[in-house]
Amino acid sequence: MRRERLITTTPRSALFLHCRAGFESECAAEIQQRAQELGVSGFCKGQPDAGFVLFESNEDEGAVRTHRAVAFNSLVFTRQWFVIQGLCEGLPASDRVSELVRAATGIPRAADTLLLETPDTTEGRELARLCRGIRAPLEAALTAAKLLRPHGGEEGSRLHICFLDGATAFVGYAPAANSPPWPRGIPRLRYHHDAPSRSALKLDEALLRFLTPEESTRLLAPGMQAVDLGAAPGGWTWQLMRRGLSVTAIDNGPLAPEILKSGLVSHLAADGFTYRPKAPVAWMVCDMVEQPIRIADLVARWVEQGWCEQTIFHLKLPMNRRYQEVQRCLDLIRRRLGKKAVRFSLTCKQLYHDREEVTAYLHRL
Ligand SMILES: C[S@@+](CC[C@H](N)C(=O)[O-])C[C@H]1O[C@@H](n2cnc3c(N)ncnc32)[C@H](O)[C@@H]1O
CATH class of the missing domain: 3.40.50.150 (Vaccinia Virus protein VP39)
Incomplete structure (x- = not known):
């Protein structure tokens, strides 16, 4: 995917949807149909095996409206989703934090949790170390900028940062009530060795x-x-x-x-x-x-x-x-x-x- 063409509309009129790699067209067909039912016009962009789809609306609030009106549980092929607030490209390895904080500025309300994500692909999983390393400085900077609330209260809203590679990340938000709590929508489960099968x-x-x-x-x-x-x-x-x-x-x-x-x-x-x-x-x-x-x-x-x-x-x-x-x-x-x-x-x-x-x-x- 050519990075400069990742999104063409203004931020907040696009959604980021995680899906299983290989199921981008199903994920796209589904969100497009649901948006259409709401009267929101838009189109999807995705690449085979990317592990995510972008839905872009021609309307200013199209993505926000879709995210608000479509129940997450009613989507079959979307594992996790958020409204895109910004896209960072060319993040400098020496200071990714400042740009990410800048991109998050303007989210409708301070978030209660930060989800650091990557698409669920081999390349995405290779970014796990980057996500682990950046968490503490990023949380500190977001908290100082009043974009992230100190831990403790009930979870109302989440800030999502999804890295596509070391230099590119989508920044967005989602109300906690209409999305699962796990990065990429994948819960961590423990395999019990006394279980008869991995099923x-x-x-x-x-x-x-x-x-x-x-x-x-x-x-x-x-x-x-x-x-x-x-x-x-x-x-x-x-x-x-x-x-x-x-x-x-x-x-x-x-x-x-x-x-x-x-x-x-x-x-x-x-x-x-x-x-x-x-x-x-x-x-x-x-x-x-x-x-x-x-x-x-x-x-x-x-x-x-x-x-x-x-x-x-x-x-x-x-x-x-x-x-x-x-x-x-x-x-x-x-x-x-x-x-x-x-x-x-x-x-x-x-x-x-x-x-x-x-x-x-x-x-x-
Ligand atoms: C994917 S396996 C199930 C694995 C199981 N859920 C587990 O956790 O270990 C599918 C099973 O369905 C059984 N099966 C397929 N057709 C069946 C039928 N008509 N009646 C009963 N069992 C059937 C097969 O024998 C097979 O053991």
Whole structure:
């Protein structure tokens, strides 16, 4: 990407959106559609595998309006986002701080936290040392300039600084209520060595992403019943089990023996598409690798019939028309439940641990 052409509109009329590298066109299609629905005209710029997209509006407040009106949770392919306040190019290695502070001047309110970011790409990750080194002097300078509030109070607003390389950075802001707290939208999760598979991290991230801490405690309480469709070797079952839930694990494949010893897990070699629980359960999770529309139909049936109160499931993305396919699946669920007047909430995200899939959370209200 040629640096001088990174943005063409004035600052504050553009958004920076982080996404998984390789999914720039889905991220762009989605934000463009959502802005259009709001009557905000604009266009997207992005390069394949850049790990981010820029949305530029022709209107002065177009980006601000879009950021305010579009719920972050309603975007599938955006992992993190902010309104661009300024773009620094040619940052001198001897003093990046002064220019960054200058670029941040004029943000609507002093920020409570500073997120130092890079795109989630190999080049981006190589800038981790720069981010670590600059944090303390930058925080001190931003605080002195009254652009960053001393730590302590409730988090209302975030200042984002996203380095593309050592000399180029976007500076922007986002209200804390409509964006996730993690740089690039990626939570730090610990891999537990007693988990039967690395897939365990996927459900861990989904629960962190979709549930508030209060909901986590209330909705994932010990003694609750859960069903895991496509459970083997047992990473998702393990996540539920370690929270004290009793899990019926459905899979023709074998489960890791350790989780069966817990007394909380029963394994049933059955087809996840035809299995029905004997009594309603709190949770159904589904990680079967299947056509996404079949999974959408299945989870809609579970919630419609009241077989589960809530479900977390994967939708495997096709090679082409990935954005359209996700929309088709979500529309099917909405339509099916809408027809039966079922009240529900549905959130879908491409999470950090998702590759060619997205993760969704459907909750019967
Ligand atoms: C990606 S793996 C699941 C990994 C699991 N979530 C974990 O954390 O370890 C997909 C599983 O779905 C199972 N599966 C696929 N189709 C199925 C079906 N129709 N019924 C039951 N299990 C199915 C496969 O046997 C496979 O074990």
